[in-house]
Amino acid sequence: MARSDPIVRQWYLLRKIESPGGATLSELINAVPSDYPRHPRTIRRDLESLELFFPIYTERINGQTRWRFADGYRNLPALSFSPSELMAMIFSRDLLKPLEGTEIQMSLEAAFNKAAAILPPEGMAHVRKMQRYFSVSLGPHKNYREHKKTIEILSRALAEKRSIQMRYYSASSDATGRREVDPYRIWYASGALYLVGYCHKRRDVRLFAVDRIKSLTITDHAWQMPLGFDLDSYVQEALVVMRGNPIEVELLFDRKTAAWAKDRLWHPSQKLKHLKDGRMQMKLRVSDTPELIGWILSFGAGVRVVDPKSLRKKIIEEAGKILDML
Numbered sequence: 001m002a003r004s005d006p007i008v009r010q011w012y013l014l015r016k017i018e019s020p021g022g023a024t025l026s027e028l029i030n031a032v033p034s035d036y037p038r039h040p041r042t043i044r045r046d047l048e049s050l051e052l053f054f055p056i057y058t059e060r061i062n063g064q065t066r067w068r069f070a071d072g073y074r075n076l077p078a079l080s081f082s083p084s085e086l087m088a089m090i091f092s093r094d095l096l097k098p099l100e101g102t103e104i105q106m107s108l109e110a111a112f113n114k115a116a117a118i119l120p121p122e123g124m125a126h127v128r129k130m131q132r133y134f135s136v137s138l139g140p141h142k143n144y145r146e147h148k149k150t151i152e153i154l155s156r157a158l159a160e161k162r163s164i165q166m167r168y169y170s171a172s173s174d175a176t177g178r179r180e181v182d183p184y185r186i187w188y189a190s191g192a193l194y195l196v197g198y199c200h201k202r203r204d205v206r207l208f209a210v211d212r213i214k215s216l217t218i219t220d221h222a223w224q225m226p227l228g229f230d231l232d233s234y235v236q237e238a239l240v241v242m243r244g245n246p247i248e249v250e251l252l253f254d255r256k257t258a259a260w261a262k263d264r265l266w267h268p269s270q271k272l273k274h275l276k277d278g279r280m281q282m283k284l285r286v287s288d289t290p291e292l293i294g295w296i297l298s299f300g301a302g303v304r305v306v307d308p309k310s311l312r313k314k315i316i317e318e319a320g321k322i323l324d325m326l
Helices: 007-017 025-030 038-052 081-100 103-118 121-132 147-161 229-234 257-260 290-297 311-326
Strands: 056-061 062-068 162-169 175-189 192-199 203-207 215-222 246-253 273-274 280-287 303-307
Touching: 007 025, 007 038, 007 062, 025 038, 025 062, 103 192, 103 246, 103 280, 121 280, 147 162, 147 192, 147 215, 175 203, 175 215, 175 229, 192 215, 257 280, 280 290, 303 311
Parallel strands: none
Antiparallel strands: 056 062, 162 175, 162 215, 175 192, 192 203, 246 280, 246 303, 273 280
């Protein structure tokens, strides 16, 4: 077995030591998931490492050794946030709704609750008043409450840099199969979570929807990201999430559509040119996918594909299919 990265395991230990009264060695071992290295010697080494950075000490209570934080450290004094900064933190909690039920959301929710407790009653009343005229709408998104365990295992595999084996449902083939994947990153985009990783079956870096992972286990196989591979570059040409051959696209928006389309960043590569008659030219470099076709059609008759001609043909064909179904 490759030597495991202890960071995630030590995170579990810190959470347990934060408990009132600290924790015994057996309690700390049980705090670490059973499929994770947790031999008493391993845990003691982790504790020795943590003691170099945190004020952790031991004490004997009823014949048992307990690890705990020094008095006053477990509940740190409030950070110097201004009232407006605290209210902004509390107000932004709605952005976490897609991650509801996961460890990430629960930890951040606990932090928001502490921030709310610091505010005086007048401050919370102001937050509630703000919510009546300013609110956050996430639009269509998935809920990951039932995928909490999947996200937890993926996070550990990423931290340990170990491959995973999973049963995955492919929407394109409408079939479930087994894959071995080197996980590179969990990516949130367009209301959903995706795993970016190297698929040993396809011998290429692929995107996997987290909610379509039916089961997974962490293997003993260590992996390293190839030199020169840039995760940000990998996803930048996708309009939203779908990847394909990049093409240069030129669109022409009519005056009415340009009035509201001009103020949005649809893609990092977009270049806008405002014409004298109120129309707008947009040029961008994006992947040639069904996602691109659907996005262009969402503007209705307010946009025309100038280039490439092959994309214009696809738009006409898709519009014809829609018309035939009406």
